[in-house]
Amino acid sequence: MSDAAPPTISISEVERTVARELERIAPVIDELGSRFQAAGHELALVGGPVRDAMLGRLQTDLDFTTSARPEETERLLRRWADAVWDVGRAFGTIGCRKGDWQVEVTTYRSEAYDASSRKPDVDFGDSLAGDLGRRDFTVNAMALSLPGRGFEDPYGGVVDLAAGVLRTPGTPEDSFSDDPLRMMRAARFAAQLGFTVAPEVVAAMTAMADRIAIISAERVRDELVKLVCAPFPRRGLTLLVETGLAGHVLPELPALALERDEHHRHKDVYEHTLTVLEQSIDLEHRLAAEGEPARPDFVSRFAALMHDVGKPRTRRFVDDGTVTFHHHDVVGAKLTRKRMAALRFSGDDIDAVSKLVELHLRFHGYGSGEWTDSAVRRYVRDAGDQLERLHILTRADCTTRNRRKAERLRRTYDDLEARIGRLSEEEELASMRPDLDGNQIMEILGIPPGRDVGAAYAHLLELRLDDGPMSFEAARDALLAWWSARPDRP
Structure with missing residues (x-):
C-alpha cells in the first residue's frame, strides 16, 4: 500500500464536483432548509459534508448548523424525519433519519476547555460566522446556507482544500487551547485525507502536546481508531510521534x-x-x-x-x-x-x-x-x-x-x-474438541461433575491435538488408562 498523498485539485475541479454532489443531496438540503427558513431560523450544511462534497466523497451522513435552539430543532425535525433522537441536547445536537439519510443539526455554538477540565464549556452562538470561527480546520469551516445554497468560506478553506493543507481558522494555539483533542484530529485528518499539516499547526501541536492529558481516554481512543483505520495511517502516526503527542497517548x-x-x-x-x-x-x-x-x-x-x-x-x-x-x-x-x-x-x-x-x-x-x-x-x-x-x-x-x-x-x-x-x-x-463430552466422561468413570471431569476433558483434548480424532472405543480406553494411572484419583 502506498502512503503517498492524493494529488492536489484545482478550484474548477472542486466547483464541478460540488455541483454534482449538490444535485444528489438536494432532496434533503433544500426541503430541510425551507422548513427552517419558514420557522424564522437559519440553517446551513457545514463541516465534513461540505468538505467531502468538494472532494467527491459521497456521504449519507449530513451535518447542519442552525440558529434554532435544540427544542425548536427537535420540533421541526419531528414534522419531517422518519425518526428523531437526542444526540446531545446539552451540546445543541439533535439527530434524525430520513430514508437512507442520517442527519445531525447543531445550534450555533462556541466551546472551550479550562486548564483542568475534561469537558468543554458550551455556549450557544448567534451567527454562522461565529460558529465557523470555532471549528477545528479551515477545510471544515465552510458552509452552504440553505435553502439558497450560498457558499460561506470566511477562512479560505476551499484554497487549503485544493492545496491539500490543514490550517486552523484562527491561531492554532487558540484552537488547541479551546479543544486539545484537535491536535489528535489534525493527525487523523492527515491520515484520512492525505493532507499536509501546516508548519505553524505542527509547531503548536509540539509545544502543546501535554495538553492532551486533559482529554478523556474515550475521546482519545475514538480519534486513534479513526486514524488507524484511515487510508494513510502512516502520515497520522508519524505526526503523532514527531510532535510528541504519541508519547502521551501511545x-x-x-x-x-x-x-x-x-x-x-x-x-x-x-x-x-x-x-x-x-x-x-x-x-x-x-x-x-x-x-x-x-x-x-x-x-x-x-x-x-x-x-x-x-x-x-x-x-x-x-x-x-x-x-x-x-x-x-x-x-x-x-x-x-x-x-x-x-x-x-x-x-x-x-x-x-x-x-x-x-x-x-x-x-x-x-x-x-x-x-x-x-x-x-x-x-x-x-x-x-x-x-x-x-x-x-x-x-x-x-x-x-x-x-x-x-x-x-x-x-x-x-x-x-x-x-x-x-x-x-x-x-x-x-x-476442535475431545472425542468424549463431559456427560460421557462422567458415565465412563462413574464420577459426578467437578474438577476431575475438567481434568479428564483437558487430557482428552491434548490427545486430540497430538493424535487427531479417535473412535469412541479408543477414546474410552485412553480415558480409563489415564484415570487408572492418576495417583490422586478417588
Whole structure:
C-alpha cells in the first residue's frame, strides 16, 4: 500500500464536483432548509459534508448548523424525519433519519476547555460566522446556507482544500487551547485525507502536546481508531510521534524508534512496524466475504502496530555484537493489554489484539516448515477466532529486503495454510474438541461433575491435538488408562 498523498485539485475541479454532489443531496438540503427558513431560523450544511462534497466523497451522513435552539430543532425535525433522537441536547445536537439519510443539526455554538477540565464549556452562538470561527480546520469551516445554497468560506478553506493543507481558522494555539483533542484530529485528518499539516499547526501541536492529558481516554481512543483505520495511517502516526503527542497517548510507539530489529539490524523497529501496518492493510481483503470489498479492520491494524512493543523491555546485547529480544511477544501482549485498557477499549478488542501480539512469532518457532499435524492443530487452537488475522499479521511481518528469503517465508506459510485447510476438512479444526463430552466422561468413570471431569476433558483434548480424532472405543480406553494411572484419583 502506498502512503503517498492524493494529488492536489484545482478550484474548477472542486466547483464541478460540488455541483454534482449538490444535485444528489438536494432532496434533503433544500426541503430541510425551507422548513427552517419558514420557522424564522437559519440553517446551513457545514463541516465534513461540505468538505467531502468538494472532494467527491459521497456521504449519507449530513451535518447542519442552525440558529434554532435544540427544542425548536427537535420540533421541526419531528414534522419531517422518519425518526428523531437526542444526540446531545446539552451540546445543541439533535439527530434524525430520513430514508437512507442520517442527519445531525447543531445550534450555533462556541466551546472551550479550562486548564483542568475534561469537558468543554458550551455556549450557544448567534451567527454562522461565529460558529465557523470555532471549528477545528479551515477545510471544515465552510458552509452552504440553505435553502439558497450560498457558499460561506470566511477562512479560505476551499484554497487549503485544493492545496491539500490543514490550517486552523484562527491561531492554532487558540484552537488547541479551546479543544486539545484537535491536535489528535489534525493527525487523523492527515491520515484520512492525505493532507499536509501546516508548519505553524505542527509547531503548536509540539509545544502543546501535554495538553492532551486533559482529554478523556474515550475521546482519545475514538480519534486513534479513526486514524488507524484511515487510508494513510502512516502520515497520522508519524505526526503523532514527531510532535510528541504519541508519547502521551501511545508511548509504546515512539519507544520503538530506539530499538533495532534482531533479524534486520539495518532497520529501525519503528519503521519496520509502520511497514508491517501497511502490509497488513494490503492483506485486509482476506477478511472480506466473497464478492465484498475489503474494509478497514482495526484489530488487525492495531495488532500490526503493537506487535513489537515488547522489544524495548526485552533488548539484550550479546557478546558477538548481536541484539536479542527474547519473549518480546509475551511482554508485548501484556503491554498491549495494559495500554488498550487505559484507552478504554472493549474487552473483546483487548483480547483479540493481545492474542495476535502474543502469537505473532509462533510461526517462526517451527523452523523452515517441519510442522507435525499436532503442531498445526495447536496453532489453530491457540489462534481460535483470530486465525485469519494471525495469517495476515504473520505474512505482513516479513519486511526483509532479501527477495530469496522473503519468497522462502511466503512459500513456507503457504504450505502451512494448505496444511490447515486439509486438516480442517478432515477434522473440523475450527470446532476442535475431545472425542468424549463431559456427560460421557462422567458415565465412563462413574464420577459426578467437578474438577476431575475438567481434568479428564483437558487430557482428552491434548490427545486430540497430538493424535487427531479417535473412535469412541479408543477414546474410552485412553480415558480409563489415564484415570487408572492418576495417583490422586478417588
